[in-house]
Amino acid sequence: MIKHNIKVIDIVNEAKGTKTYYFERPEGFNWQEGAHTHIAHVGFDAGEKPNRDLVRHMSIMTLPSEGKIGITTRFPSSPSQYKSKLAELKIGDEVVLFKLGSVLTLRRENRPVILLSMGVGIAAMRPIILSYKNDKTNVPYVINVNVDSSKEFIYRDELDKLQDEDYNNHWVRSRKEFYEKLEQLVETEDAIYYIVGSYLFDKDVIQRLVGKNVKAENILIDKKDWSIGEFLEN
Known part of the structure; x- marks a missing residue:
């Protein structure tokens, strides 16, 4: 397994308790939109076994063309050891x-793409949106919906500037408003749905989509160790 020690090159306060960390990009390190990686604190592997409390699976919120690796994360009032050190x-x-994977690559199948995220889950959607804006081949349009009860929508200014006839944002402040919007969007013919949020958020949205006859193969989530079928279990 190849490990890269990378330096922090910038830290941005996105909202209350939410920061984006930018790291230098190792030479030859490439990824696709929707990719995830592992970010560990130095010394996590100093013992006989790696200290898993010092490692987290993170969505990369940048594209390689930006020349840096970015992650966005929120800090709870009682942070874990990992978040405290971060x-x-x-x-x-x-x-x-170390390690790199992608389960949210933009599917270019001449079908609409609908992005559904909760809070900081928008971090996984940003590179998908940028990839689409850079090249719209075989994607007729993209709709991005983010729900955040804090009303501090991450990347809103940046993403709203990208809107055009083929790309639109919806920023909603409650689950009620989110599900009302979902009821409208689920009528979109033959769309592909990307979902990023908490486990319960993912499960609820998946069950609602499937209940509206959306096929499981048209739903993508960022949890590589789970299948859509497992979210349908009661």
Whole structure:
């Protein structure tokens, strides 16, 4: 397994308790939109066994063309050991990057794409949106819906500037408003749905979509160890 020690090159406060960390991009390190990686604190592998409390699976919120690796995360009032150490990082400090995967690659099948996310889940959607804006081949249009009760919508200014006749954002402030919007969107013929949020959010949205006769193969989630069928179990 190849590990890269990478330096923090910038830290951006996105909203209350939410930060984006930008890291240098290792030479030759490439990824697709919707990719995830592991970000670990230095020393996580110093013992006989890796300390899993110092490792997290993170969505990469940038594209390779941006020249840097970005992650966006929220800090709870009682952070884990991992988040506590992350909050202490300064520009120039290092973390360890390893493993790379992608379960949310943009499917170019001449079908609409609908992105459904909760809160900081928008981080996984940003590169998908940018990839589409860079090349609209075989994707007729994209609709992005993000629900965030804090009303501090991450990347809103950036993504709203990208809107055109083929790409539209919907920023909603409650689950009620979100599900009302979903009821409208589920009528979209032959759409592909991407879902990123908490386990319960994913499960609820998947069950609603399937209940409206959306086929499981047309639903993508960012949890690589779970199948859509498992979310349909009561």
